[in-house]
Each structure stands twice: as C-alpha cells, then as structure tokens.
Amino acid sequence: MIKSLRGMNDILSEDYKRFTYFINTATKVAQRYGFHFIETPLLEETALFKRSVGESSDIVGKEMYQFIDKGQNDVCLRPEGTAGVVRAFIQKKLDKAGGAHRFFYHGSMFRYERPQKGRLRQFHQFGVESFGVNSVYEDVTMIMMVSDILKELGIGYRLQLNSLGDNNCMPDYRNKLVKFVKECEDDICEDCVRRLDTNPIRVLDCKNDKCQTIYDGAPKLLNNLCDSCDDDFSSLKKILQNNGIEYEIDTNLVRGLDYYSKTAFEFVSDNIGSQSAIAGGGRYDKLVEFLDGRPTPAVGFAIGIERLMELIVMPETSRDGYYIGAMDEEAVDLVMSLAHKKRKTDKVTIDYKAKNFKNHIKAADKICAKYFCIIGSNEMKDGNMIIKDLQNKTEIIIKQEEF
C-alpha cells in the first residue's frame, strides 16, 4: 500500500469541517479589518528564503524542501508565508505606489522536520501582512485581529509581548549579550554555545533551567532599547490596555526569523503540548528594502492552523437537507427523479435500495437530515408524498409535482 509521506496528512471528514470553519472565520475577520486576499506560489527561488528568513535560522539551514528543477533553477517549497508576499509586493511595484497595502493569505507551508504534536512537514498557516504603515497602532491592529479570530473560535490564549529593537539599538544589545554569555560559556548548555555563533539572541529562550538561571543576570533587551523603540513599545502597551487586551511582557521572547524588528508577539495556548505557540508575528520594517524594494515599514502575523484545530469550539450542527427513501423496488426510479429535482436547491440523500419504513427513518436520522420523505405503494398510486420534519416532529402531505 502506498502511504502518504511522513508528516503529510490528509484532511477530511470532521477535520475538514474544522479546517474550513477556521479559514472562513479568519477570512471574515481579516476582511472586516479591510485586508485583501493574496495567493502566492508554493514554489519560490531558494535565494528568496535565504535572504529573508536568514541563513542562520534552522528553517533555511536544514528544514527546507530544496531542489534543482528541470530548468536548473534552485527552488524551494515555501517554509513560511511572509517572504513570498513581500516578493509579490515588490514585484507588483506596490512599494513604489505608496500608501497602505494590506493582505491576508492561507495555504500550505513545508518544513523538513521530525513531526510531533502540532508540527507537520506540510502544515497550514493563515497569515496577514500590512505594508506602508509605520504607526504602532497598526501593530495593535494585528494583535486585535488575532485576538478576534481566536475569540470567535472559542480559543483561550495568553499574549506575550516583547520589542526586538531596531538597527539602531539591537546590534549594541547583541554585543552586550554576547559579551555576558561568553563570560559564562563553560556553564551553559551545548546548544547555547552553538547559538552564540549562529544566533546569539536565541540563547534567551533556551529551555535549559541552568542556562535560564544564568541568564537571569544578563542584560535585558527591553532595558537597552533606543528612545524611538522604547516610545513605541510604551504606546503599544498603552493602546492594548485602553482596549482591554491583556498581555504579558516576556523579555526573552525572540523570533526565529531574521527579519523581525521592534514589536514581537506570540499567542500561546497551555493546552496543546510543547509546541504551544499558536500565532506569532511582529514588525519587519527592513525586509522590503532588504529584498530590493523601496524602504517600506511592514508588520504581520501567522497562525498555525494545525496547532489550534483541536482547540476550536465548533458551533452546534443543525439538521439539514432531505432524505428520500423507497419502500418498493418500483419506487426507486421515482425517488431518483425527485432527488434530482430537489438537488437544484437543497441537499438530498437517497438510498438506491427499497427498505421498510423503520429502516429508512433510522437512516435519515443517522445522517442528520431535516426532512424525511418516503415513497411506497400508496404514494405510487395517489401521487402524494409525506414530508416529515425530523426536528419539529411535524409532517405534511403534498403532491409530488409540488416537491
């Protein structure tokens, strides 16, 4: 038997219902905020991700589905959504057009990782990107949007906030931190020693308790922001407070992707195992410029759909559609015709076999039909049909031609 590849799942039945319910809800919210759908290719030039996500990240270093295509192009299945949207934004010259451009997208992302709870090789994200808006209000708008989506889905969360600074203050802070960590290099874990070379800021969210104890005394990102970043972060907190959105400050919250600056946020759930981040985002003012566009401030977020699938509280399903059953072999043709007619407007389920009344009504109940119709010898003779409302337990008799 041929099976799906590791970490690649089929979505059907109940999962598909939840999946589409999520997409529909998130789409509705994003549209209420004035965002427009954008679809970008699953396959992009490898260089796009190397330059945007950053060579130091594991995503680019070891998790990309990268290959040479038949035209000798070095290509990748996208590991995340922002890079492609930024590329499209620049390619369509929207950076030169000026003004605000706001997009949302959803689709498959690919990372060659060992699967575990809430992590797949092909997974789905819903994301939003806003270009051309410098204001910290837009950062708050992003957070509000995620919050609205999660609330509509009945999902509880904690919001964690940090500021990563900008080109002005981050490099100085990084140097301070490296200096501090190097002094205790002998006491920290292997991973942190490696991080010192690849991505020093990441030592901050090391899960090793011993490391964390050591880093308690390390210089804090939030105490080393320049005036502009510090002001923005204060405004951010104030606006959130004014709008009743609760948050926690986590100075150790860092983002794994190189392109983030200033506002960084993560929505986490305590009910889904160790991969607890269900949404993450922040500002990335330098990325457009970095990908050869005109300097354009930008902010966005992405939601990991699989991570919150089991948290979604589905609305109660109500009875829907018709079930039409035949009690005689001779009535099956008529049932087929009635169904064909009714299917122009309604959901209709039929059985091609003649059964007795009880079996048909059981079947109608099982598939949760709202209306139950039966054609037996009586109906064949008089041209009537019974329509029974299975919800209200009422029934009416109509002419078959009125059905």
Add this chain to the structure above:
RNA sequence: GUGAGAUUAGCUCAGUUGGUUAGAGCACUGGUUUGUGGUGCCGGGGGUCGCGGGUUCGAAUCCCGUAUCUCACCCCA
C-alpha cells in the same frame, strides 16, 4: 539530526509463562408482517497481528533490522 514509547478488524482496545480455527465494544451490513427516528430483537461480512529476517516442533507473543505513528529535544506556526 537526537532520545523514549507504540503498531492486533473501519475505529477504540483485549489477547495469560510461546501452544488448536486471534477476540470484544462501536461502526458497517442483512432480516425482523409496507408506515413513524437517537438506546428493540436475531443474524452476517471483515484481520498477511506494520513490513522483512531470525530462534523454535510451534511466534501476535522472544531476538535483530526497517517503516510509520506518538511524545520530547533541536527549531518553529
């Protein structure tokens, strides 16, 4: 890439120190006087015990390998 635990019917799982033809519940399906539904009654189908080797008179059971799943690490949504 690293570590641990799993894999028996469509699903959830039993299966004794290795011993006849591998079981249950649910689901599916047929019947239960041609007329009223979630939980009536009676029957039926369905398994290469993940796959490949090995030990043994004999393996679902013990050993080795391998695939997949799960959980965790790394990393990330």
